[in-house]
Amino acid sequence: MHPLRDKPRVGLFTFAVTAVALLSGCEGSQSALQPAGPAAQDIALLWWWMLGTSAVIVFAVVGLWLYAQFRRPPPASSEQPAPEQAGMRHTAAVDRIIARRWLIGGGLILPTVTMVVLLAFGIPMGHRMLPLPLPEAPLRIEVTGHQWWWEVHYPEQGITTANQIHIPAGRPVDFHLASADVIHAFWVPQLGGKLDMIPGRTNVLRLQADAPGRFRGQCAEFCGLQHARMRFTVEALPEEAFAQWVAARQADEARPVRDAGAPSAQVFEAHCSQCHSVAGTPATGGPDLRHLHSRTLLGAGTLRHDGDGLQRWLREHQHLKPGNHMPAHDHLDDDTLSALVDWLRRQQ
Ligand code: HEC
Ligand SMILES: [Cu+2]
Structure with missing residues (x-):
């Protein structure tokens, strides 16, 4: 077979492989095309409409361009019978009118x-997403972006x-979004x-999950390493279950600190307490550790919080998440760290 004959198939194959690779990004717990709440549903619908509209326009423009490229050229003037002066002017005028119509x-x-x-689609959708007053006030959650973790505060419930x-x-939630350092996006x-988290400002985003489930979030504004x-x-x-x-x-x-007299309590006091809290005072310089046991991931999604996850985080966090704002604790030997991990677990 002539090698050129295979060309369309090679092209089709490449297209299919690329499409599969790209489209696989549309699935999963971090996909805007698998909406699980009213705001996401509207956004996904708008997205599909915009994709459809722009696809029609792109195909039309490419079609016109191909037509312009490949249409038969007008016969050369030398082959034509010499036109009347008036006729020439006439065709030029018609051409101009046609060109103007296209323009x-x-x-x-x-x-x-x-x-x-x-816009007629988009503006009412945007309006529906605004945190307008509701008959029953939505749950309020304050989220503060830090390089590179999220502080989460429930003011009415007193939880950080x-x-x-x-x-x-099944209930609307108002996220009050702020930042402690640079611009992040929730x-x-x-x-x-998504909505930007801007230093010195609070933005409110109303979201709702229609059914129970687990969803992934991600900072969507480049905020550093x-x-x-x-x-x-x-x-x-x-x-x-929420209650x-x-x-x-x-x-x-x-709950008060447990084993407050243990040597690990002093290690914590000396090396960790300026940034973290295990009881009482709220955490400031780092994620709160009072509810550490209830988290399934450590380091804002860096590693799983199971088995030796906590030990690994304390030992290798600058390797697992280089440049993060927790100092390396190389001066603490393995035994001290293990004891500290046990002590932290006992706080649960
Ligand atoms: C200078 C402030 C600072 C000190 C001191 C500090 N940390 Fe951290 N810690 C942080 C920051 C910031 C993070 C978040 C890192 C990230 O995910 O980017 C963090 C994260 C953590 C996490 C993960 C929490 C989570 O939910 O992801 C644990 C556990 C932790 N630190 C324990 C400790 C222990 C134990 C000590 C003392 C040996 C300590 N830290 C000392 C700032 C500090
Ligand atoms: Cu970011």
């Missing part, structure tokens, strides 16, 4: 109509935690968003 139709009317239609957000399913693709490892999880719980979660966290908050 006005394709360059002014079409974009105006397309934009108006998309990090990197893992629990919400009740994004839970399956629930909606470990921006990619600035993740969080959102757990949407049935109403009753239980709140009660358990409130018990964590009220």
Whole structure:
């Protein structure tokens, strides 16, 4: 067979492989195309409409371009019978009118109509996502972005935690978003968003999960070296389970430090307490450790919090998440660290 005959197949194969590779990014717990709440549903619908509209326009423009490239050229003037002077002027005038029609139709009317239609879709959707007053006030959660972790505060429940957000399913939640250092952006693709977290300002984002489930969130504004490892999880719980979660966290908050006289308590006091808290005072320089035991991931999604996860984090965190703002504790030997891990576990 002539090698050129295979060309379309090679092209098709390449297209298919690329499409599979690209489209696989549209699935999973961090996909805006698998909406799990009203805001995300609207965004996904708008996205599909915009994709469809722009696809039609791209195909039309490419079609016209191909037509212009390959249409038969007008016969050379030398082969033509010498036209009348008036006739020449006439065709030139018609050409001008046609060109002007394309210009006005394709360059002014079409974009105006397309934009108006998309805006007519988009503006009411954007309006529905605004945190407007509701008959029953939504749950309020304050999230502060830090390089590179998330501080999560429930003012009405008196709970401060990090990197893992629990919400009740089927109820709107207002996220009050702020930043402690640089600009971050709060994004839970399956629930909606994203919204910037700007130093010195609080932005409010209303989200809702329609059903219980676990969703991934990610910082969506480049904020420095470990921006990619600035993740969080959102757990949407049935109403009753959420109430239980709140009660358990409130018990964590009220609990005094256990084994306060142990040597590890002094190690913690000397090396960790300026940034972390295990009881009482709220955490400031690093993620809160009172609710550490309830988190499934460490280091804002860097590693699993199971088995020796905590030990590994304390020993290797500058290797696992280089440049993060927790100092390496190389001066603490393995035994001291193990004892510290046990002591932290006993705080649960
Ligand atoms: C200078 C402030 C500072 C000191 C001191 C410090 N940390 Fe941290 N710690 C942080 C920061 C910041 C993070 C978040 C790192 C990240 O994910 O980017 C963190 C993260 C952690 C985490 C992971 C929490 C989570 O939910 O992801 C644990 C556990 C932890 N630190 C324990 C300790 C212990 C134990 C000590 C004392 C030996 C200590 N830290 C000392 C700032 C500090
Ligand atoms: Cu970021």
